[in-house]
Amino acid sequence: MVILKGLKIAVISWLLTVCFTSVNVIGAKWYQQKINIMGTTAKVELWSENETAASMAIQDVFAAMEHVNATMIPYIETSELYKINKRASQMPMKISTELFQLLEYAIDMSLLSNGAFDITFSSVGYLYNYREHVAPSATTIKNLKNAINYRWVKLESSPQTIFFKNPNVKIDLGGIAKGYAVDEGIKALKARGIKHALVNAGGDSRIIGDRMGRPWYIGIKHPRNLSKVASKLPLVNVAVSTSGDYERFFEKNGVRYHHIIDPKTGSSSKNSQSVTIIADTSTYADALSTSVFVLGVEEGLKLVNGLDDVSAVIIDAQGKLHYSDDLVMQTQ
Numbered sequence: 001m002v003i004l005k006g007l008k009i010a011v012i013s014w015l016l017t018v019c020f021t022s023v024n025v026i027g028a029k030w031y032q033q034k035i036n037i038m039g040t041t042a043k044v045e046l047w048s049e050n051e052t053a054a055s056m057a058i059q060d061v062f063a064a065m066e067h068v069n070a071t072m073i074p075y076i077e078t079s080e081l082y083k084i085n086k087r088a089s090q091m092p093m094k095i096s097t098e099l100f101q102l103l104e105y106a107i108d109m110s111l112l113s114n115g116a117f118d119i120t121f122s123s124v125g126y127l128y129n130y131r132e133h134v135a136p137s138a139t140t141i142k143n144l145k146n147a148i149n150y151r152w153v154k155l156e157s158s159p160q161t162i163f164f165k166n167p168n169v170k171i172d173l174g175g176i177a178k179g180y181a182v183d184e185g186i187k188a189l190k191a192r193g194i195k196h197a198l199v200n201a202g203g204d205s206r207i208i209g210d211r212m213g214r215p216w217y218i219g220i221k222h223p224r225n226l227s228k229v230a231s232k233l234p235l236v237n238v239a240v241s242t243s244g245d246y247e248r249f250f251e252k253n254g255v256r257y258h259h260i261i262d263p264k265t266g267s268s269s270k271n272s273q274s275v276t277i278i279a280d281t282s283t284y285a286d287a288l289s290t291s292v293f294v295l296g297v298e299e300g301l302k303l304v305n306g307l308d309d310v311s312a313v314i315i316d317a318q319g320k321l322h323y324s325d326d327l328v329m330q331t332q
Contacts, residue, residue: 033058038069038178040202046189047196047212057192061185061199068181071099072173074122084162085122085170092154092161100160103153105283106176110150113291113303115263122172123147124266128257133250135257141266144168148263174259179204179241179286186282203242203289206282210236223273223315241285243293244274262294271296274315277304288312297322 031054032045044061048054074081080099087093095103109117124144127136136144147168154163173180178201185199186206196209198216207216215234222228223246245268249258262269275293279285288310292300297316304312304324312324 031055031058033062035062035065037062037065038073038181038201040178042181042185042201043198044185044189044200045198046194047209048194053192057189057194060188060192064184064188065181065201068177068184071096072102072177072180074126074170074172081171081173088162089164089167089169092156092163094159094161097160100155100157100162102173102176102180102283103155103162103171106173106287107150107153107155109176109287109291113288113295115150116294116299117175117287117291118148118150118263119171119173119175120148120150120152120169121175121261121263121266122170123166123168125172125259125261126170128259128261130248130250130257130259133252133257135252136266145266148261148266175243175290176283176287178202179239179282179284182206182239182282203244203247204239204282204286205241206239207235207237224319238278239280239282239285240276240278241282241289242274242276243289245269245272245293246274260290260293269294270317272300272314272316273319275300276313278311280309284310301325 029047029049030045031048031051032043034041034043042062042065044058046054046057048057070076070078071080073079074085076082080096084093084095106119124136124141127140128134147166152164152166152169153171154165182199182201182204183206186208189197189199189208196212198205198207210216215236217234218240223244226246243260245256245258245260247259249256256268258268260269261267272293275289277285277289277292279288292304292312292314295303297314300314301312301322301324304310311326314322316322
């Protein structure tokens, strides 16, 4: 067994990516619902003594997620992020307080990770098409790679504006938006007085409370055999984010092209197969899982080991498992 100090978590076997199961069959007082959003399936499961109250709380979660999706998806012409990518290189552009604050947070994560997390990865990343198995040429990457640098993004707090100091810059919040949406969902549940719940969107999840005296259980999948559940993970009051090279990818001529772009190269990061981060919020865990994936084992663990109340499990490029220092291995 693996015991995580400082967090109410026990990790059995090895952590890879997240798929949810429950201790009990959902009874009369457990309610759940799923929707497709943000390119993934979102799930809410909560405890309530009233079916109407549960339904209203769940709809609040989905409304919060829909708002994030409508605001922060870069390929929807009506979204605020789409408009930023179209106009912010021409002149400073006033943006909403919500998006401004999340962009500030993203820049802080870039500083924390020494550039491993960088929303300007989209300056090249937007040219990858994983459904059509298309990747930009080496020449194209070389010509645009200079635009990948979070320092090109200039934020002014009064008024709240954004400006791209390089005309080729494009930003994408794919490494943080789903985590933020999950946190907004949890905020909506707390506003309704919900004390026991799970909100999940793809590889990002957050849990409040427990399953009425028992932990929530998460099944662990293998990054090279996604139909296989390796083990289960009991969790209470925590956020979990998994980034993997199997989420959106294609293989061509023996090369795996996936959506986690290394800002230094403009190409898919080759340092990891999977990174799971356990932290207090999904926004934080989401950005950190991307950061550590790009950094790789040595630098990634160095980053995590220097942070409070953060744990990591890294599966490196060869499939070997690595733990952060706060994990204690015990043989049972």
